[in-house]
Amino acid sequence: MINELKVVFMGTPNFSIKILEMLIETTNVIGVVTQPDKMVGRKKEIIFSEVKKVALENNLKVFQPVNIKKDYQDILALDPDIIITCAYGQIIPKEVLDYPKYGCINVHASLLPKLRGGSPIHHAIIDGYKETGITIMYMDLGMDDGDIITSKSTPILEDDTYLSLHDKLKVMGAELLKETLPKIISGDITRIKQNKEEVSFGFNIKREDEQLNFNLKIEDIYNKIRGLNPDPGSYFLLNGKIVKVYGASKVVDDLYKDRPNGEIVKVSKKAFYIKALDGLIEITELQLEGKKRMDAASFLNGTKENLLGVIVNKGV
Numbered sequence: 215m216i217n218e219l220k221v222v223f224m225g226t227p228n229f230s231i232k233i234l235e236m237l238i239e240t241t242n243v244i245g246v247v248t249q250p251d252k253m254v255g256r257k258k259e260i261i262f263s264e265v266k267k268v269a270l271e272n273n274l275k276v277f278q279p280v281n282i283k284k285d286y287q288d289i290l291a292l293d294p295d296i297i298i299t300c301a302y303g304q305i306i307p308k309e310v311l312d313y314p315k316y317g318c319i320n321v322h323a324s325l326l327p328k329l330r331g332g333s334p335i336h337h338a339i340i341d342g343y344k345e346t347g348i349t350i351m352y353m354d355l356g357m358d359d360g361d362i363i364t365s366k367s368t369p370i371l372e373d374d375t376y377l378s379l380h381d382k383l384k385v386m387g388a389e390l391l392k393e394t395l396p397k398i399i400s401g402d403i404t405r406i407k408q409n410k411e412e413v414s415f416g417f418n419i420k421r422e423d424e425q426l427n428f429n430l431k432i433e434d435i436y437n438k439i440r441g442l443n444p445d446p447g448s449y450f451l452l453n454g455k456i457v458k459v460y461g462a463s464k465v466v467d468d469l470y471k472d473r474p475n476g477e478i479v480k481v482s483k484k485a486f487y488i489k490a491l492d493g494l495i496e497i498t499e500l501q502l503e504g505k506k507r508m509d510a511a512s513f514l515n516g517t518k519e520n521l522l523g524v525i526v527n528k529g530v
Contacts, residue, residue: 461499
């Protein structure tokens with residue numbers, strides 16, 4: 215019976231919570247593994263992972279190894295029937311992968327072998343994918359390269375952002391795992407090898423990946439804005455200050471085709487427009503460095519600068 219299944223769950227961010235909550239409701243979760251607590255801010259406040267908060271609320275044992283490759287014996291001592299991971303954040307050693315009788319299962323937010331890695335949701339939008347989904351797979355020593363058990367797809371809408379797609383996929387992940395677990399236990403599955411020729415990657419977003427490049431096509435710029443919205447956020451430099459972009463649209467317009475890319479060529483009451491390779495990017499919501507997030511109308515009302523003709527990212 216699935217409600218007697220002894221489960222160790224490994225996960226860290228908000229994306230993992232729905233899966234943990236589903237497992238708590240339907241199985242016997244005997245332990246939770248998550249990343250170590252972080253100290254943030256000037257006051258060095260200790261921040262728990264989202265998964266740890268849920269685990270503590272449900273009186274579950276929590277393990278937070280700094281390096282799970284060296285510190286895993288307490289996990290095996292629980293004698294789990296299965297280990298389930300989702301966005302945990304560390305590579306699981308062979309000793310752990312080989313232990314549970316039903317194996318180690320990973321819930322990954324892409325249609326593998328596409329977008330292996332730590333930021334598949336961001337990259338699905340940034341890279342212009344028309345669909346993505348959830349893959350449930352057996353874990354292997356490589357990064358997201360184990361055999362596929364099942365998968366489910368969803369379209370990426372024109373107005374999807376990282377947040378909206380994240381929220382759809384985290385629900386889908388919990389639902390698909392709930393459907394799949396009984397089949398894993400009964401053995402009613404067919405393992406599917408990943409096609410190595412179709413592999414792509416969605417590596418973790420780095421700081422240098424966040425800056426917008428207005429020498430690109432408006433489609434690519436718009437996708438980056440959506441794919442990084444709201445976390446970590448894309449940005450450009452305006453007179454040397456960072457401006458994060460949270461609301462934007464693409465405008466096909468060749469009226470300004472002879473103007474340099476990156477120039478603010480048009481300003482209205484509610485937006486301003488930056489020239490790109492094949493059109494304009496309309497900026498409607500932003501956050502100026504050191505200020506709160508606001509709509510472009512509020513920003514324009516509050517600034518004394520004449521933005522028309524200003525080149526963003528100047529000197530970069």
